[in-house]
Amino acid sequence: MHGGAGTIRRSDLDAERENSYREKLTEALVAGSGVLKKNGSALDAVEMAVRFLEDCPLFNAGRGSVFAHDGRQEMDAAIMCGRTLNAGAVALIPSVRNPVTLARRILEHSPHVFLAAEGALEFARSQGVELEASDYFFDQFRYDQWQSALRQNAIFIDHSSDKYGTVGAVALDRHGNLAAATSTGGVTNKRFGRIGDSPLVGSGTYANNLTCAVSCTGYGEYFIRGVVAYDLSCLMEYAGLNLNEAARKVIWEKQLALGGDGGLIAVDAQGGIVLEFNSEGMYRAWEQEGAAPQTAIFREG
Numbered sequence: 642m643h644g645g646a647g648t649i650r651r652s653d654l655d656a657e658r659e660n661s662y663r664e665k666l667t668e669a670l671v672a673g674s675g676v677l678k679k680n681g682s683a684l685d686a687v688e689m690a691v692r693f694l695e696d697c698p699l700f701n702a703g704r705g706s707v708f709a710h711d712g713r714q715e716m717d718a719a720i721m722c723g724r725t726l727n728a729g730a731v732a733l734i735p736s737v738r739n740p741v742t743l744a745r746r747i748l749e750h751s752p753h754v755f756l757a758a759e760g761a762l763e764f765a766r767s768q769g770v771e772l773e774a775s776d777y778f779f780d781q782f783r784y785d786q787w788q789s790a791l792r793q794n795a796i797f798i799d800h801s802s803d804k805y806g807t808v809g810a811v812a813l814d815r816h817g818n819l820a821a822a823t824s825t826g827g828v829t830n831k832r833f834g835r836i837g838d839s840p841l842v843g844s845g846t847y848a849n850n851l852t853c854a855v856s857c858t859g860y861g862e863y864f865i866r867g868v869v870a871y872d873l874s875c876l877m878e879y880a881g882l883n884l885n886e887a888a889r890k891v892i893w894e895k896q897l898a899l900g901g902d903g904g905l906i907a908v909d910a911q912g913g914i915v916l917e918f919n920s921e922g923m924y925r926a927w928e929q930e931g932a933a934p935q936t937a938i939f940r941e942g
């Protein structure tokens with residue numbers, strides 16, 4: 642799992658805050674891996690883990706999402722199944738408590754893959770997806786961040802502040818199936834219907850049983866241009882790179898060359914994992930069968 646990547650400095654993070662992040666990431670991880678331990682599907686596991694962080698205001702997804710220029714909180718999310726290559730994605734949706742669950746409903750109950758804004762909300766209502774009033778999503782820290790972005794006429798990628806971040810999960814289940822999910826409020830002060838990489842299949846989220854499951858976090862515009870998640874999978878499928886080599890290539894060579902900063906988490910069909918980032922830190926947590934859950938934030942983490 643990841644909880645966002647960026648300029649996370651030790652000096653910005655006191656022990657108490659660091660512990661809260663680690664605690665929440667671990668709880669989400671344990672919820673997701675609990676599904677896998679009961680022989681559940683990777684798809685259920687990633688949805689469960691992401692839902693957990695969407696409900697936690699510490700992260701920029703669901704409750705506690707960043708504010709857009711017009712003062713609204715609009716969220717993006719995607720989920721993908723590596724066995725079938727089915728996917729569901731949503732963008733620019735207010736009011737939905739768990740955008741990842743709406744994405745899952747699209748995957749299962751819609752002939753389409755990607756729904757946005759008002760139409761996506763209409764679909765959510767037709768599916769009985771849980772909705773909340775706007776004050777449910779409010780978070781004072783995010784509000785202040787937005788006010789400061791407005792004053793500076795700037796767009797803040799969540800990375801350059803001391804509160805993170807987009808969330809994502811990848812999993813391999815006991816049946817050999819992979820899945821990935823990503824959920825975000827996007828960037829503070831976003832305008833004009835801006836959508837990042839997170840809900841774009843192949844950019845921020847991708848899963849394919851032949852290769853790997855991937856969830857990205859970082860400066861979305863660069864991750865879109867790099868088609869990062871699919872590129873990672875392609876480097877494995879067509880160029881024969883292993884997961885580590887492929888992750889290092891996309892994050893350290895290709896993203897850096899473009900100017901993109903951030904990271905990704907991925908698991909391959911053999912259960913190998915990578916948590917690669919070129920930013921100062923990335924909130925992350927992982928668990929492999931038979932071993933205890935682990936968390937890290939900084940590079941040496």
Ligand code: ASP
Nearest residue numbers: 807827837858859860861
């Ligand atoms: N990638 C996300 C976006 O650009 C932001 C993030 O990962 O924090 O919307």
